[in-house]
Amino acid sequence: MKSSRRGFLASVVGLIPAVGLSRFAYGAADELAESDPSAIALGYRADATKVEKAKFPKYLAGQSCSTCQFYQGSASDQVAACPLFNGRSVRGSGWCNGYAPKS
Numbered sequence: 001m002k003s004s005r006r007g008f009l010a011s012v013v014g015l016i017p018a019v020g021l022s023r024f025a026y027g028a029a030d031e032l033a034e035s036d037p038s039a040i041a042l043g044y045r046a047d048a049t050k051v052e053k054a055k056f057p058k059y060l061a062g063q064s065c066s067t068c069q070f071y072q073g074s075a076s077d078q079v080a081a082c083p084l085f086n087g088r089s090v091r092g093s094g095w096c097n098g099y100a101p102k103s
């Protein structure tokens with residue numbers, strides 16, 4: 001009995017790094033969908049030109065995730081993590097109401 005519990009614990013502990021690594025390895029698969037409630041709340045669009053300008057008047061033509069200070073990739077990266085969406089990936093061509101230009 002004791003050894004099966006030990007075996008169970010060993011297998012659970014062994015899974016932790018695998019889960020963590022799979023999240024890292026498939027980071028791009030964890031891309032934020034426009035239909036996600038948090039994306040809707042902040043008006044996120046993968047294509048900044050499709051932003052609902054009447055609802056989000058802060059948007060100015062030419063702004064995009066790739067020039068936002070929260071964008072975790074380089075300006076040339078097509079996809080990168082955004083801390084406003086819990087580290088999920090957003091499109092460099094995207095935009096949301098949290099936009100803040102890089103200084």
Ligand code: SF4
Nearest residue numbers: 065068071082096098
């Ligand atoms: S905070 Fe910036 S990088 Fe993140 S989704 Fe909004 S505009 Fe894009």
